[in-house]
Amino acid sequence: MTKSGKPKSTTAMTESITGKDSPEAKAFQKKIDADITIEPKDWMPEAYRHTLIRQMSQHAHSEIVGMLPEGNWIGRAPSLRRKMILLAKVQDEAGHGLYLYSATETLGISRDQMIEQLHSGSAKYSSIFNYPTLTWADMGAIGWLVDGAAIMNQVPLCRTSFGPYARAMVRICKEESFHQRQGYEIMIAMAHGSPAQKVMAQSAIDRWWWPSLMMFGPPDADSPHSAQSLKWKIKRTSNDTLRQKFIDVTVPQAEFLGLEVPDPDLKWNKKRDHYDFGEIDWDEFYQVISGNGPCNKERLDARIKAWEDGKWVRDAALAYEQKKQAAAA
């Protein structure tokens, strides 16, 4: 039901023909270099627009698909307080999706088009949400590790070059710290709880640790879009830098919990002033990204079902609006 401007692909064609040495392109890069924010009506290279649409819609989809693994435990939250916190948290994620879809629409694609791309598989979402949530401790691990990694990724994006994206990220980041805190609070309660709870807590970190590290994307050397995105300041920090930062911050938190990080090669390196860590299983990453993770099918099926089941509601709302307008005219 969202309305937005038409895709600007026809004018874009001519722009891309003008090439990256055109006066517009040079002026554009100059603005970027001077940290001047790009706004929707400003001239931009077509590839910049496409990169943003890809990244921002992927980000929006991640917020929405990300509601499902946590939604799995709303009904079973162990106390009223926990239930309220989890509801509020998942609701925040829906709100994040909303901000991001709106921000992406300023680039000339509608929310319905983006949703269509998600359902057809041509748009991606973060691979982390293709893992199942098996115990209540997973609510802790998701808040602590997944939202923690998301914050690491998102804080630099508050300074991304595209204005609507940067502003959406500022709003989102404000809410994310609560997400991480509530997750870590669950981890504390469980890691310091009964033997059964400790088992759940350890199992959660065992299962969520590596996928969380993968959230920063492939190593810089294998990250196809990274260099250009850095040049355009869509991206502000490299994948490997962020990953290292996340590990450095998170390992002491795991130690405080008395939980073991499932990486035998993890070791403080005095010389580097960073943790060394083991090899990430990138095969798994690419498998999950290409649709073969444990829950890819379930996640997408759930989204498609919600969308299809809701069609009559959206159609009715539209028909009602039209009738009202006709009556008023």
Next chain:
Amino acid sequence: MTNKNKQMALVEYAQRLGDNSLILGQRLGEWCGHGPQLELDIALTNFSLDMIGQANLYLGYAGEVEGKSRDADAMAYLRDELEFRNCLLVEQPNGDFGQTIMRHFLFSTFQHLHLEALQSSKDETLAGIAGKAIKEVAYHVKFSADWVRRLGGGTPESHQRMQTALDNLWRFTGELFETDGVDALLLAEGIAVDLSALQDPWNTAVQTVLKDAGLRLPKGQVVVSGGRKGNHSEHLGPMLAEMQFLQRAYPGLDW
């Protein structure tokens, strides 16, 4: 009337109010991530959150008055089906979005009238909870009434679905106004709301919206009731099994 009787009635009364909110909140939470549209997903989750918040207050108070060191969680998680005091309407399955909205409209219209009166209860705690909850519920009424109109008057399909929802749920609405000794006792004390006085305003409010929506009241339906006495439909049990799972499987832990 003895103080003991009054105390027991008050526990029961607070449980009724708390269980209505809790069970409806639990039901609405099932929508999270599955709504017809992002905005509606957010709205339903928000309603769920409001309801659980109210339940927390009512049930906490029930435990306090009871004086057996049961807190709101013990009330929510450690009572079994027969001890739940909610009306049957709120435990009915979500069905499609139309049924959820119809259920919410019928209930929150009642709840709003109830809270309005409860605000002047002589029991300060209940009056306080009502004062807080009424602001939330006023929005629930507006939102659900708007959607009943929209879906009733939208497409032939949406109209049909709303009529089905109404036909399905109407039989549970009579129970909302049923009274018993607990009501009588607390009404005499100036604590409880006079439910019989709510029936007419509720009928008027509901029928105005249903008329706008072009929906017809089902004729000749029998009132189904019993929730308050613990005689629930088969829908409550599985819901409690889900909700109470962790507290039952791992008793007495902090989470």
